[in-house]
Amino acid sequence: MDLPANLRERAGDVSEYVYAALIIVLSMTAMAIFLWLMYDHRGLATAEGQIAMMNALFVADTLAFVVAAATVAICLSLSSLHFGDLRGQIRPETFASVFVVMIAAIAFTGADILLQPKPLEDYGVNIALVFSMISILTGVAFMALCVLRLRPEGRISALIDRIRADYQEAGAGASADSVTMMPQMSGASQSLMAFLDRVSAAGDPGPARMAIDRLTEATIAGAGNAQDVKSTAAAGMLISHIVDVGAIGAETGHPAIVCRAVERLKDIVTTVRAGPVSSAAFGGIGYIYTECMKQNGRFHAGTFDPWLAGVYAAIHDATGRRDALDRAVATVEHALADRTALTPEEQVRALYASGQVLRRVAETDQSEEIALLAVSRLTEARSTGTISGLEATFIDIEIGRAYATLAAMKNPIKSYKKALSQYEEASKTISPAVSRYDAAMLDSLQGYAHAMLADEYSKARRYDDALNSARSAIEHYTSAVRYFTPRRSPGEHGLIMSGAGLAHTLISEIYAHSREFDGALKQASLAIDCYKSAIEATDREKSPESYASLKVSLGVAQVDLAEICFKEKRYDEAISACDSAIASYNEALRIYEDRGKDKQAAPARKYLKEANDLFNSFMMIGSGKGGRQLELADSL
Structure with missing residues (x-):
């Protein structure tokens, strides 16, 4: 169940109260055991024994309070000097309740020693024992909490919770601009950035990666309400925090932090898909890249640029953003601008990334020239002698995909045959024993090429060739769909079943042309079943155009x-x-x-x-x- 925003923001605070309640229960249990042991040994049978016990309890309570106060003061001092203010992580009510309990024990015991009230003559020691046990255990628990909150995980979680709470408070009666700016100036934001900057500079990227993950979760949750301008503004500000952490990673020379920030921004873009939140995350990737390029060679273009081009390509695949494709092209061309600065392995990596990106551009623009350039780049990467057998296999697959793209613009039958030749070469290495995913994906690509080749043969009235290619397509699709089930990969399952539907349709048309109506009827029914399966695997809300296209095919x-x-x-x-x-x-x-x-x-x-x-x-x-x-x- 989705809780209201104000309850979600305070969910983290509940743990402190539950923690305190648990300590009180344990204190009462310990006190009962202590009293039983005390009376069992009859240590308080005389008035002198009771006075001695009261004095001992007073000293113990006072010492516990001093130790607890000193420990908290030290934690506050360390926090202030190095990481910010610990008081932003522990609620003031918790501070107050702990010290009230501890002072109450001291006050009661001291008053009993000084005043010796008659009504409490028989029960004073018992009450003092109760107060002392609760006071000491509460103090110990609170000290443990303070020390725990000094750990990176505790500090980050608490600071991000505080930042989110600031957004809620800012948005209670303020404009969207106020929501955006007020948390930016908050102590929690400044403390978080100062802390992450310090630990990253000290050589520990773990806290920064954790902060990025937590900020991403908060951003996606906040961006869910696209109709609320203030929620959108808050999500945008959280994105700026992720970008800032990525910039810290660039400045401190931590690729792990930079890559985590870029990956999570990509997740936000592909999850939210549209609107100002998605645009802010997309722009943040470019800002982090710019910061990396300022670092005098810490982030080598031959390694970093091809990886980033892959990120942009993935964004394009998920959202259809053309600007993502343009940035992918610019990034990979930057890597190839000075090939003399690249090692042979880096040249292969950059050429491979360039071929992948250019293939997508050719598909989008229907450009024969760019498709041929993609083939050329990939062929150059394949001809380099420094690649391994498995790397050569994946390049073969990508060359096949480039030829399949070219087929839509030039010599379709010849191009699809070349694509199938590349896939066949790759299938000698890729098998389910090596990688079930890659083997299934290769089957899917082969199925597509065979189906499209069958369509071209049918248009050319080469019906026997068309029939053989369509049957080969169904064979490969049947193999691929065993792995790409609707539950495991609904998107890929939909594509496979749509392709299988086309293959069955082509066979049905060929049978109908030959007046073999029984076979045609069977194949047409199978085609309909395939398209219905593809439609069931396609989310109409997330992919409306794909859903509509499948409906047309159906x-x-x-x-x-x-x-x-x-x-x-x-x-x-x-x-x-x-x-x-x-x-x-x-x-x-x-x-x-x-x-x-x-x-x-x-x-x-x-x-x-x-x-x-x-x-x-x-x-x-x-x-x-x-x-x-x-x-x-x-x-x-």
Whole structure:
């Protein structure tokens, strides 16, 4: 259950109260045991014994208070000198309650010794014992808490909780600008940055990485309410903290901190996807990169730039941001600007990253020139003699993907064959025994290339070749889907099942062309099942355009099924399939129109009109009113 924001912010404070309550219960238990032992040994049978016990308790209470106060003072001093103010991490109420309990024990025991009140003559020692046990154990527990909070993990957690609380307090009755600026000036923010700067400079990147993770969690949680301007402003300010920590990593020469900050900013961009929070995180990656480049060679371009290009490419894949692709290109070109400064291994890494990025640019821009450049860069990386066998295999796979991209623009049959040749070479090394994921991904890529090659063969009326390629596609897709299940990888599962749907559709069309209607009907039904499986694995809210595209593909398969049933004079089934296709097209159109995607909506409108015309023809024939339509049925 999602708690209200104010309860979430105070959830961390509850632990202190639970901790105190537990200490009190333990104190009472210890006191009861102590009293039993005391009375069992009859140590307080005389008045002199009781007075001696009261004096001893007074000394013990006073000593416990002094030791506790001194320990807390030392912790505060250390905290102030090195890391900030400990009082920002422990609530003032906790300080007050502990010292009130300890002073109460001293006050009661001292008053009893001085005044010796008659009503408490028989019970004074017992009450003093209770106070003393609670006081001493509470003091010990509080000292342990103070020391614990000096540890990096405790300090970071407490400071981030304080920062989040500051946002809530700032946002209670203030503008979005106030929400953004007030926490920036808070002591908690300054203390956190000072602490992380100090420990990072001392050579320990662990606290900074932990802070980045905690800040990321808080940012994503705060960005969930996109309609709340103040929540968005607060999330943006938390992002600035992550960027600051990344900059600290750059200044102190810790790649682990920089990489963690960049990775977490990428997670924010791909999770939030749009809006000012995503843009702030995306911009933060660029700022950290700039800080790294200022550090006089601490972050070598031959190593860091290709890695960062991969981060930008991953952002593009997840969100479709073109500016991420542009930055990936700029970053990897920066790495290749001076090849003489790169080792052979770094050249291979940079060329490989360049080929991956350029392939994506070619796909997006439909550029034959860039696709050929991607092939050239990858081939150059492959020809370097310093790579291992496994590295060569992954380069082969990427060359195959580049050729598959080129196929959409130039010599499709030849290019898909080259892609398959590269995949076949890679399959000699990649197997489930080496890596189940990579083997399944290779099967998926081979399935796609075979399916697209089958489509090209079908357009060229090379039906035997098309049939063989489509069957090969289904074989590879069947192997891949065993690993990429809907639960494990819903996105990849959807792509695989969509490709399998295309392969079954092509086989169905070839059978229908040969008037093998039973086989065509079976393949059309399998295509529909594949598309439905792909749709079930696709999140409509997160990937609406992919969902709509699958709905269009499903509609096409349903129309194919309707036409086959129509030719077989199974009119009721034809009408039902055509009606389902119309529903699929309508749903896709609603998604495209709601998002203003007129270009994607145009084919769907065309298919919808054709399906409606076909449906009307089926209805006329089914009712016996379309004599001339029967001639059409025989000619189809």
